[in-house]
Amino acid sequence: MDGIALIKRSVPDLLIHRYSLFDRIVKRSECNEDEIHFMNRSCTRLLPAWINGELRIIEWGAKGRTKLPRSLFCNYEDLENGVWSVFEPESIEIPATYAVDNGIWYLVPNAAIKGVLLHDENGLPHAYIITQQSTIYYKNMTRNPREPSFLGEQI
């Protein structure tokens, strides 16, 4: 999965200023609403996340000196098997209007993806997108054997 997009009007201006999201604002077409893109190729990887009822922008994955996993995704199977329990993961919702995988943009069901929140040694939050084995439909659509865990029904 390459990233997500959120329509700009769903993100408070305060957050856009605080996290300098201006250069992430994209117009998909001339007469359409602005979107904010959170891509894994960005220099600073960020994700929006609902944490305790508050929309926040946090680091996607972890880099630098930390013991947290380096990947951007958390396998649902590993989570179930307790592989991540050492990091004390908390479940979060990642709001997303669209997601892009292998270049295919698609509408995210219920506008949310499941994620986990970990805290590093300095107490800073890091978000990971939960993935699971793709349905045939998703695999046909994106050619990716893993798909994000959506809130509600899978694609």
Next chain:
Amino acid sequence: MIAHLDSDCFYVSAERVRHEFLKGIPVGVLSNQGACVIAKSYELKAYGIKTGHPIWEAQPLCPHAVYIKRDFRWYESISRHMFDYVKKISQRIEYYSIDEFFFDPDYLVQHYSTSLDDAVHKLQDQILKGVGVPVSIGVAKTKTLAKLGSDSAKPFGCRVLLDEKEIVDLLESPDVGEITGIGSRSRKKLNQIGIHNCEQFRQADPKMINRLLTKKGEMILWELHGEPIQNIITNRPMHKHVARGGSIGRASNDPKKVHGWLVRNVERLTEALSQNNYVCSKVSLSLLFKNGFHWGDSVSLPESTSDSDIILPSVKFILDKCWQNDWLIVQMHLVADRLEMRGKHQLSLFVNRNRKVDSIKKSVNKKIGRFALRSGMTLQINDVYADSTNDYDICDITGKSCF
């Protein structure tokens, strides 16, 4: 007079009703298996993407397009909503397809107390405001002309074709294949005798057209002359046949999977027969292989029935007899023919009718949900059942006079 109402890129428009932010961007709705574009917005069409285009070919043509998984339950609810709007105004209405209706426009003039032209525009505005779907409307003396009128008015246009000059103007440009009822084979035959556009077809000798395209072709020709031959069908007539099937997803020659799909299609077919109160005495099976070959065969049943216990062994017999296991299957279709209404058919002395599997399945599924109780043979394609959107397909929408 007859009016034809046709929604503009219906599936996309229906998605835009619940996701307004999709307006103005290239949007494609994907097929049952997520591999092909089955509907596209005008913005996507502008990039040369057509219906049936595989997604991996469409993506490079328009990298910023957004794709959506189809949801026929939602599309049907929008369709019924639109139908109710028109029905409130026009008593005579035909539910032609999920996004097309024929209706009597005389009611419009009475309802809006204005000219026909204005009334048609008012209905169009009312549907846009009330339902959220843009539609195009054509009005003419016949169904064929009205449909050509609405097609030519797209997107979001209206065309009233009562003047002879206007009709000639309309018919001069479209390809003869644009006429409903002129399929690719008929088009080819017409092209061979120098008929390429609709006006050339209209000016042809009716007897010659009858010889070339049978009575059906001649009927279309008279409709182009403004002679109403086809009426508005307010109640769906009895089907000629009932079919279920389609793509089996990833091409397969795994006998367990193929039999799983066969059982699924039989269950869907018998369900459709039972819903319509039909029985059939002939069933056909057709397969499309990955190498492009097509194979089909049919079998007569011991009596007219909708019982899966009789239909399944019959189609399994023809599958096992004729299928070359090394060929990968892409599509499978089952067609029930020689339909009769249940209770009006001849029973056989030699058929055991005490099986209750279908009725138990029906009563359990009615309470719990479609496919909650199904044959164990379908466990081989469990992933299909895991996706609940596969529970409801375009063919499950009842009452349409066309597919």
